[in-house]
Amino acid sequence: MNPVVNLDDYIKALPKTELHVHIEGTLEPELIFELAQRNNVSLPYASVQALREAYAFTNLQSFLDLYYAGASVLITEQDFYDMTMAYLQRAHADGVCHAEIMFDPQTHTERGIAIETVFSGIARAVRDMQARTGLTSYLLMSFLRHLSEEAAFETLNAALPLREAYGDIWVGIGLDSSELGNPPEKFARVFERCRELGFRLVAHAGEEGPAHYVRDALDVLHAERIDHGVRSADDPALVQRLIEEQIPLTVCPLSNLKLCVVDDLAKHNLADFLRQGVLVTINADDPAYFGGYVADNYLAVAKALKLSRNELAQLADNSIIASFLPIGRKAALRARVRAIAQ
Numbered sequence: 137m138n139p140v141v142n143l144d145d146y147i148k149a150l151p152k153t154e155l156h157v158h159i160e161g162t163l164e165p166e167l168i169f170e171l172a173q174r175n176n177v178s179l180p181y182a183s184v185q186a187l188r189e190a191y192a193f194t195n196l197q198s199f200l201d202l203y204y205a206g207a208s209v210l211i212t213e214q215d216f217y218d219m220t221m222a223y224l225q226r227a228h229a230d231g232v233c234h235a236e237i238m239f240d241p242q243t244h245t246e247r248g249i250a251i252e253t254v255f256s257g258i259a260r261a262v263r264d265m266q267a268r269t270g271l272t273s274y275l276l277m278s279f280l281r282h283l284s285e286e287a288a289f290e291t292l293n294a295a296l297p298l299r300e301a302y303g304d305i306w307v308g309i310g311l312d313s314s315e316l317g318n319p320p321e322k323f324a325r326v327f328e329r330c331r332e333l334g335f336r337l338v339a340h341a342g343e344e345g346p347a348h349y350v351r352d353a354l355d356v357l358h359a360e361r362i363d364h365g366v367r368s369a370d371d372p373a374l375v376q377r378l379i380e381e382q383i384p385l386t387v388c389p390l391s392n393l394k395l396c397v398v399d400d401l402a403k404h405n406l407a408d409f410l411r412q413g414v415l416v417t418i419n420a421d422d423p424a425y426f427g428g429y430v431a432d433n434y435l436a437v438a439k440a441l442k443l444s445r446n447e448l449a450q451l452a453d454n455s456i457i458a459s460f461l462p463i464g465r466k467a468a469l470r471a472r473v474r475a476i477a478q
């Protein structure tokens with residue numbers, strides 16, 4: 137194979153998975169306006185431009201406030217389909233071969249949208265995209281941690297009858313939204329139930345919250361993968377454990393920058409983690425809000441942290457290892473990474 141000269145082309149050519157993306161966070165302002173018009177929802181912004189200008193966040197909460205406002209335009213099954221299809225097309229263009237997509241039913245059921253509508257629209261887009269391009273996706277139904285554990289149980293119970301129809305792609309459970317003040321143990325019982333039901337488990341921890349939230353996500357929730365986890369660096373013994381047990385972190389560099397988790401990408405600890413042997417991966421989180429999809433995130437850290445092409449290939453390889461794909465598909469994708477790696 138000829139070496140790919142341009143760095144952007146090289147990143148896009150690397151087969152990779154995306155493991156930390158919130159489908160509601162992929163809603164671009166243009167689509168928000170289109171859906172608002174289609175559904176007669178009024179928005180507190182005069183134009184696409186005015187909405188984009190509101191994306192100047194100071195922390196996680198300032199983003200979440202806007203994020204929930206944006207999601208209010210999602211009403212019909214077709215809306216969820218259109219949102220998901222738009223994301224999958226962008227991911228495909230970035231060289232994503234497999235995505236594990238988080239979605240928050242509570243953001244919608246609280247507004248009176250049926251949970252079936254949410255599942256059906258997202259799953260139909262996933263299946264269409266797979267048939268069309270081979271890009272596969274799994275779904276991680278996520279609980280909003282600022283709500284109660286009881287509300288999480290209600291969501292789980294409402295969703296379980298849908299497992300028969302969507303169980304081939306709905307493989308896991310996640311935990312997201314406001315981290316500070318909502319520690320992992322708040323959801324210990326519902327995660328235990330999900331584990332008994334055979335779901336794969338992931339949880340956000342150590343984004344704004346302290347390193348011990350990462351420990352608790354592992355020990356109390358039995359999360360197999362930590363979303364973000366950048367604050368683990370505050371606890372060297374925890375970092376050692378992440379390395380020894382090869383627990384994946386789904387890091388989202390542009391999100392960390394935009395939400396002021398780091399003030400400069402050049403100071404991001406992703407490169408240190410990678411070089412120490414932590415199973416770190418690169419992801420977009422909420423790309424419509426944070427200024428970039430997954431390839432943009434690879435490119436930004438490649439430049440800011442001076443990553444070599446081999447290290448970028450390692451990150452793509454990590455994303456495959458850290459996925460919930462069956463072992464045979466992982467082996468095939470990893471062989472493709474090795475063929476491209478420079």
Ligand SMILES: [Zn+2]
Pocket residue numbers: 156158312340363421
């Ligand atoms: Zn996230």
